[in-house]
Amino acid sequence: VLLSWVGVAAYTLQIFYDFSAYSDMAIGLGLMFGFHFDENFNYPYISKSVTEFWRRWHISLSAWFREYVYFPLGGSRVRNKDKLVRNLFVVWMLTGIWHGAEWTFFLWGFLNFLFILVEKFTDFEKRKIPGWIKHIYLLWVIMTGWMLFRANTLSQAVVYLKNMYGLSSNGFYSSTAIMFIREYWIYWILGILFCTPFAKRTEKIFVDGQWKAAGFIGNMLYPIVLLVLFVISFSSLVQGSYNPFIYFNF
Numbered sequence: 001v002l003l004s005w006v007g008v009a010a011y012t013l014q015i016f017y018d019f020s021a022y023s024d025m026a027i028g029l030g031l032m033f034g035f036h037f038d039e040n041f042n043y044p045y046i047s048k049s050v051t052e053f054w055r056r057w058h059i060s061l062s063a064w065f066r067e068y069v070y071f072p073l074g075g076s077r078v079r080n081k082d083k084l085v086r087n088l089f090v091v092w093m094l095t096g097i098w099h100g101a102e103w104t105f106f107l108w109g110f111l112n113f114l115f116i117l118v119e120k121f122t123d124f125e126k127r128k129i130p131g132w133i134k135h136i137y138l139l140w141v142i143m144t145g146w147m148l149f150r151a152n153t154l155s156q157a158v159v160y161l162k163n164m165y166g167l168s169s170n171g172f173y174s175s176t177a178i179m180f181i182r183e184y185w186i187y188w189i190l191g192i193l194f195c196t197p198f199a200k201r202t203e204k205i206f207v208d209g210q211w212k213a214a215g216f217i218g219n220m221l222y223p224i225v226l227l228v229l230f231v232i233s234f235s236s237l238v239q240g241s242y243n244p245f246i247y248f249n250f
Contacts, residue, residue, distance in 0.1 A: 003174035004163040006181065008143045011150050013191040016045065018246045019058070045195040048134035049125050050115040050141055061098075065091050076120070084120070088113055099149070104157055108148040115141050 023040035030037045044056035054062050066075075073087040096109025119125065147164070151157035162168040181188065 001166045001172045003177040006177040008147050012143050012146050015146060015246055022245050043197055047138050048131055049119055049138060050112060051119050051125060053138060053142060065095060088117055103154040104148050104151045108145050111145050
């Protein structure tokens with residue numbers, strides 16, 4: 001069970017950094033040529049509902065489906081709630097199929113449709129539920145969805161899902177999982193930390209000069225830190241094997 005969840009957690013971080021960084025590279029390259037592209041990710045893993053998550057994740061794709069599919073169908077401003085269900089179902093089935101003509105993508109889309117529908121009918125975002133409970137709920141739904149998204153076949157997804165909840169007569173503890181956590185602990189910490197606005201808030205303090213002394217030091221160190229990170233990243237790419245962007249598949 002533990003190894004299965006470690007695998008899902010690792011993929012949850014990988015797919016975010018793969019695609020979010022890919023989008024940031026496009027934004028940066030665009031600025032070098034005088035073009036301005038909007039942000040495509042807005043810290044989606046700090047969300048407290050599935051609805052909020054999809055306002056923050058892959059904003060350009062969500063906006064396209066909203067403008068060209070959801071709104072033309074009537075959106076949420078329909079008298080008959082059956083049409084609201086239909087509109088959401090069409091959008092999420094198309095979103096799943098857009099990623100690939102596989103049952104796993106269909107179920108991934110259906111999972112998001114189901115929870116967003118429940119949230120709309122229960123006014124989940126307005127309910128006074130502790131934020132940490134909402135956050136855990138969001139991560140559980142999204143990580144389960146990423147498992148479906150990553151699985152190559154439906155049967156593989158079923159086997160993995162059973163392992164996640166101990167339904168395959170598998171134990172909880174895994175020495176392999178503990179080894180992965182210990183060996184890559186720095187990546188886990190940094191990966192989780194930079195899913196939050198930590199870097200943006202730190203930048204405001206050190207670079208934007210909210211504190212004068214900190215601003216001076218920050219302006220001196222900022223380019224050096226970026227250069228060191230660039231060298232480390234480049235060295236990692238040279239030493240590693242071919243590892244293309246996940247979203248090249250789409």
